Amino acid sequence: MRFDVLTLFPQMFEAVLGDSIIGRARENNILEMNFIDIRDFSTNKHRKVDDYPYSGGGGMLMNAQPVYDAYMSVAEGLDYKPFTIYMSPQGKVFNQGIAIDLANYEHIVLLCGHYEGIDQRVIDEIVDMELSVGDFVMTGGEIPAMTVIDTVSRLVPGVLAAETSYENESHFNGLLEYPQYTRPAVWHDKPIPDVLISGHHAKIEQWKREQSLINTLKKRPDMLEKAELTKEDIKFLKEYK
Template structure:
């Protein structure tokens, strides 16, 4: 995968690419990246990339010219066009399912805005996806883009040390993940559940599934309606519901 990021502040992103899983993924040549300051593409003599909105109003709006020219510069020599992602609070709420979808692509391009917003022609004629990481407003799109990139890259083949890690993450199955424990088995009188020490992998798997259902029911009951549930799952949820009554 190759990732382009159009931003006015590339220094905000560089450190993230040079640490932890993202750095290791690059060393394994699982993805490459290019940070593009779209101010470099401005034809304004003062290198401005924003202007006052037509019709008046507060704030400044990103002009289309630098963004269009920057996108064309980094994509013109490509055989296939990338998914062009606009980070925007008006966009599609981000989800694990979207991360899995984007992880199938060969080329992603992120546009990170600043100021009051984008000229609408960027949204209408350039981007393929608009993504929001939550119902709140940030100073710019860089933090949101870093969240999305991290969640996508970790899904690429051989990026994580354990290939079972990503499929078992919260939301990958539609449910929240089960609790985890490690050594020591008894810490200050707080003990690991006996079943996890039993060595019976079938019983352990069933316990983990039940705990995942319980945690999801307690914390994110809205996810239950969308999850694929077996008859055994439904029985567990019914028991949990009865115990709550």
């Protein structure tokens, strides 16, 4: 899978996405990532990429021309249009479901805004989706773009050791993940649940499901309204409450 990021701060990405699981996937050519500096496409001798908005008010707006030319440096010559996402506080709020959909694309371009945003004309021309990472405003789209790349990348086959590494995680199936434990079996006089060392796989799986339901009920009850619950799940939750 290929990611191209259009940004004013390409150096920020390598520090975050050059190590650990994502870094290894890049080394193994499972993921390709290119960080394109929009300033390289400025026609201004000072590499200026912003100007005052016609609407007035405070702040500066990124010009359409350098953004478009940076995009065309990626898209020109391709026999398809790469799926292009603008990281914006006005966008749809990013979640696991969107990440799963995006993982089906072979090539994604992420556009990172700065200042008061980007000239709407270039957004209209190249952007397929606007995404936000939450109902708040950040100084730029770089950190949100990293969030999207990291979340989507780990869903790409081969990035994680096995699909089960993410299929049981929080949000993947509409519930929060069950609590997990490791050695020692007793720590600070607190033992792990007996079922986990029972060797009874069916009971362990039942315990995991029930603990996911409890975790979601306690921490994110709003998620239960959208989760696909079985009759057994509903019965368990009623008895637990």
